[in-house]
Structure formats: structure tokens, C-alpha cells
Amino acid sequence: MTAVQLDMEQARFNMIEQQIRPWEVLDPEVLSVLAAVRREDFVPDALRALAFADLELPIGHGQTMLAPRIEARMLQELGVRSTDIVLEVGTGTGYMAALLASKAEYVFTVEINPVLASAARHRLRQAGVANVSVETGDASEGWSGPSPYDVILISGALPELPDAFLRQLKAGGRLGAFIGQPPLMEARLIIRSEDQAFNTINLFETVVPPLITRKRERFVF
Secondary structure: OOHHHHHHHHHHHHHHHHHHHHHOOOOHHHHHHHHHOOHHHHOOHHHHHHOOOOOOEEEEOOEEEOOHHHHHHHHHHHOOOOOOEEEEEOOOOOHHHHHHHOOOOEEEEEEOOHHHHHHHHHHHHHOOOOOEEEEEOOOEOEOOOOOOEEEEEEEEEEOOOOHHHHHOEEEEEEEEEEEEEOOEEEEEEEEEOOOOOEEEEEEEEEOOOEOOOHHHHOOOO
């Protein structure tokens, strides 16, 4: 192993121990996935040295990559199982899709920007992730595809959650979302029960970038 590789492995270890564990991410399966999926392969080349920093990273087209601790916490809270069919809204670089795919049967991830979608497909292919389909479109109000889904993750903030997402969640399914507007947002976990009721758990307060929609995209340069 080269000195650069050793530095990367140390940085990955530090990310897990210093950022992620203190955020109550203690599930051993989730920690194993975070150790195995190479985050540095999913950040823009110019920001590779910051791959493990406790930062949101700009990825172009007005979009950002969420901080590692936020991604890790959401992955843990969703409790993804090996038989789950997952929908992710907001592919970005493809990193979160790769994490989800490490635990799920299959992931459908939707990216509104075709340039980012193409780059994510390339990164996932290079990483050998075969159980992900990157689709291009605006899924901010749901994505019918092969719905209903076992798990839905919306990787950007919405002022409120469209009802379409609730309809596209299976009984027993889990949905993770960031709801609200700056300076007040909450990460929420919504669970659909067998009797079609919904239980909402407020996980933590945060501020994350808004999900890009067709309306918002017109103002991104």
C-alpha cells in the first residue's frame, strides 16, 4: 500500500471515529459499509483531499454533497435490508446510492441534472456497483417507477413532504427526508404501518441544501 493510500485509509478511519460515531451511528453493518465504500472516488477530483472532511462539498450545477455524518446517520435510521427496493431522490455524485446499494437488493436513484447523472453512472460503474439504476428527471413530487418502495430517501431539503411519496411507500416501509426551510429544518423518518397509518420520528435539527427541482433549476447557473 502506498503512502497516499495509507493516508486515505487513515482519513477514512478518522472520519468514522471522529465524525460518525459521535453522531450516534453505531450499527456495525453501517460502519462496515462506510469503511468499504470509497468516498474519495465519489467526490470531484479537485476536492479529493477533502473527501473525509466534515463539510458539504460543492459538486457543480448548484448542488452539494452532504456531510459524511448526515449521510451515515440517515443510512442507519433507514434500516435498509437485503431484500429492499430503494428510491433515492437526488443522486448527486452517486455516493449515497452506493451506500444504499451495499445494503439493499436494488436502488433506483433519480438526478435532475443530466451531466451529474452521467457522471454518477460512471462512478458507480467504476466502483463495481451493479445494483443501481441512475435515472434522469425531476422526482421532487415522487417517482412512480417500480413503486411502491421499501425505502425512500430524499437527499435534499423540501419545504414540505409531497403526499405522493407517502403513497409510494410500502406497508412497513421507511422514508427519510429533510423538511423545512433555513434556519429551521428537521431530518425525519416516516414509517408506514401495516394498517396504512404513518408514524413520523423527528431525528435531529439541521440545515441542508434544498432539493433542486425544475422550478429551482431555472435559477441555478
